[in-house]
Amino acid sequence: HYSFFPGTPRWSSSKSDLTYAFVPENQLSDEVKTVFSHAFERWSEVTTLTFTETSSFISADIKIGFFTGDHGDGEPFDGVLGTLAHAFSPPSGRLHLDGDENWVINGGILAPTVPSAVDLESVAVHEIGHLLGLGHSSIEDAIMFPTITSGSRKVELTSDDVQGIQSLY
Numbered sequence: 342h343y344s345f346f347p348g349t350p351r352w353s354s355s356k357s358d359l360t361y362a363f364v365p366e367n368q369l370s371d372e373v374k375t376v377f378s379h380a381f382e383r384w385s386e387v388t389t390l391t392f393t394e395t396s397s398f399i400s401a402d403i404k405i406g407f408f409t410g411d412h413g414d415g416e417p418f419d420g421v422l423g424t425l426a427h428a429f430s431p432p433s434g435r436l437h438l439d440g441d442e443n444w445v446i447n448g449g450i451l452a453p454t455v456p457s458a459v460d461l462e463s464v465a466v467h468e469i470g471h472l473l474g475l476g477h478s479s480i481e482d483a484i485m486f487p488t489i490t491s492g493s494r495k496v497e498l499t500s501d502d503v504q505g506i507q508s509l510y
C-alpha cells in the first residue's frame with residue numbers, strides 16, 4: 342500500500358502547473374530530457390498536475406541534476422549502486438541523480454553487458470513520486486516500492502501508485 346511523508350506534504354492546490362529545469366552545468370542531452378518528459382507525463386496523466394520544462398533554473402519549481410559524491414545537501418552520493426538518486430518532499434522540488442551510475446536509457450546498449458546498469462526512466466518516475474509527496478509502497482510491483490532489480494525497467498504506474506497520487510491531488 343502507498344504512503345506519504347510525515348505530515349503529508351504536497352504541492353499547494355493553487356499550484357498545479359509546475360515547471361522543471363535541469364542544472365545548466367550538466368548540459369544534458371535531448372535524450373535525457375525526453376526521458377524526464379515521459380516520466381513526468383506518467384504522473385500528469387493521472388492527476389490534474391502539469392509539468393513544463395523551463396530554461397530558467399532559478400525560477401523552476403522542480404530542479405533536476407546529476408551530482409557525484411558530496412554535493413552540499415547533507416546526502417552524499419556513493420559511487421556505483423547503493424544510492425542511485427534522491428528527491429526531497431514538497432515543496433522542495435530538488436531531484437538529484439548519482440552521476441556515477443551506469444545510467445541506461447530505453448534499454449540502451451549498456452543494459453545486457455553492465456551488471457550495474459540502472460534504467461534512468463524507472464528511477465525518474467520513482468523520484469518524481471517522492472517530489473510530489475509519495476513515500477514508499479509495500480506493493481512489490483508499485484513504482485514506489487523501495488527496491489528495483491539492477492538493469493530492470495519499471496516505468497508503468499500501478500493502481501497503488503495511482504490511488505496514492507490521486508488521494509493527494
Ligand code: TQI
Nearest residue numbers: 423424425426427463464467471486487488489
Ligand atoms: N534512493 C532512495 C529512494 O529514492 C532514497 C530514500 C531512502 C528515500 N529512503 C527514503 C526517499 C525514504 C524517500 C523516502 O527511495 S535510492 C529506487 C528503487 C532509489 C531506489 O537510490 O535507493 C529507485 C532511487 F526503488 F528502485 F529501489 C530510485 Cl527507483
Ligand code: ZN
Nearest residue numbers: 412414416437
Ligand atoms: Zn542531493
Ligand code: ZN
Nearest residue numbers: 467471477487
Ligand atoms: Zn524511494
